[in-house]
Amino acid sequence: MGFQEIFGALPEASAKAPGRVNLLGEHTDYQEGYVLPAPLPYFTRVEAGRAEGRVEAYSENVRELRARPLESPPQGDFLDYLLGVVWALREAGHPVPGARFHVKGEVPMGAGLSSSAALEVAALKALRLLYRLPLSDREVAVLAQRAESAYVGVRCGLMDQMVASLGELGKAFFLDTRTLTHENLPLPPKTRVAVLDLGLGRRLAEAGYNQRRQEAEEAARRLGVRALRDVADPSLVEGLPAPLNKRARHVVSENLRVLRGVEALRRGDARTFGELMVQSHRSLSQDCEVSLPELDRLVEEALKAGALGAKLTGAGFGGAVVALLEEGRYEAFRKALLSRFPGLRIL
Numbered sequence: 363m364g365f366q367e368i369f370g371a372l373p374e375a376s377a378k379a380p381g382r383v384n385l386l387g388e389h390t391d392y393q394e395g396y397v398l399p400a401p402l403p404y405f406t407r408v409e410a411g412r413a414e415g416r417v418e419a420y421s422e423n424v425r426e427l428r429a430r431p432l433e434s435p436p437q438g439d440f441l442d443y444l445l446g447v448v449w450a451l452r453e454a455g456h457p458v459p460g461a462r463f464h465v466k467g468e469v470p471m472g473a474g475l476s477s478s479a480a481l482e483v484a485a486l487k488a489l490r491l492l493y494r495l496p497l498s499d500r501e502v503a504v505l506a507q508r509a510e511s512a513y514v515g516v517r518c519g520l521m522d523q524m525v526a527s528l529g530e531l532g533k534a535f536f537l538d539t540r541t542l543t544h545e546n547l548p549l550p551p552k553t554r555v556a557v558l559d560l561g562l563g564r565r566l567a568e569a570g571y572n573q574r575r576q577e578a579e580e581a582a583r584r585l586g587v588r589a590l591r592d593v594a595d596p597s598l599v600e601g602l603p604a605p606l607n608k609r610a611r612h613v614v615s616e617n618l619r620v621l622r623g624v625e626a627l628r629r630g631d632a633r634t635f636g637e638l639m640v641q642s643h644r645s646l647s648q649d650c651e652v653s654l655p656e657l658d659r660l661v662e663e664a665l666k667a668g669a670l671g672a673k674l675t676g677a678g679f680g681g682a683v684v685a686l687l688e689e690g691r692y693e694a695f696r697k698a699l700l701s702r703f704p705g706l707r708i709l
């Protein structure tokens with residue numbers, strides 16, 4: 363059902379935002395590090411209209427209409443994200459009296475592809491048009507992250523919302539999460555990115571994610587730096603007790619991999635970039651300890667099937683794998699993987 367059928371009026375504004383994969387720079391954004399995600403050609407589309415004192419939304423995905431007054435606490439449904447962005451706008455002093463939304467999401471959910479950031483950013487961009495709010499795309503991203511962390515209650519970093527708001531399709535989005543400077547960089551020529559989703563869902567992801575954050579904070583505190591981003595000498599982390607040494611080693615080495623990955627992209631060097639992805643996965647598996655045996659196996663098989671590089675994408679504890687391959691090898695790669703993993707979805 364469309365906006366008009368639900369609300370009896372035409373929408374007054376609309377906007378969309380994409381999901382993302384992360385090519386390099388995992389579990390670094392909450393330590394002011396570097397990240398290198400890329401938007402996916404799957405969007406969440408939001409249509410919006412005015413409302414007073416409440417937020418209402420219909421989701422095509424769950425086929426449900428939900429409504430709650432402004433200032434209601436989160437309840438664990440999709441409306442939380444929309445109440446959250448309205449809350450974040452009002453908290454930042456923008457005169458938003460309420461809104462009604464129609465939401466249609468193409469970004470697969472529960473695969474670690476940031477469907478929630480896509481929803482928040484699309485809703486904020488629709489509200490920006492609807493109420494003529496003087497907001498840059500970067501401010502949209504910051505408000506989206508505030509909605510998710512302070513209202514919805516998921517302590518995420520800034521990567522997902524920034525790439526959903528400012529990324530360019532077909533390019534990698536290099537972001538410094540301390541300064542928020544960013545650059546869209548072309549992917550290596552004649553390569554293609556594939557997302558491999560076994561439909562694992564995410565197991566205990568939130569608890570595990572928050573624990574990694576705390577461990578990283580504790581490591582930074584013991585090393586006497588504002589954030590692990592500031593550790594210039596990687597050997598310093600070895601003096602920390604386990605598992606803080608491993609966690610810090612991951613973050614410090616991952617930041618270096620992003621910087622090397624950016625250099626490789628500037629040279630169009632797909633092979634080096636792929637190797638960095640493989641190293642990133644190994645570090646995520648062994649030092650950050652956020653992988654699962656299924657993901658490790660999928661990465662191995664993707665490499666055997668000809669990928670230049672492969673790694674888990676997003677927070678881990680499930681979710682998808684991202685692979686980089688030579689364009690001409692895609693069909694053979696697809697066939698080989700589907701024969702080994704019959705339930706695999708390749709995006």
Ligand code: GLA
Pocket residue numbers: 384387388389390391392518519520521522676677678
């Ligand atoms: C999730 C968070 C991001 C980032 C990744 C891990 O996607 O939302 O902010 O921390 O995990 O790289």
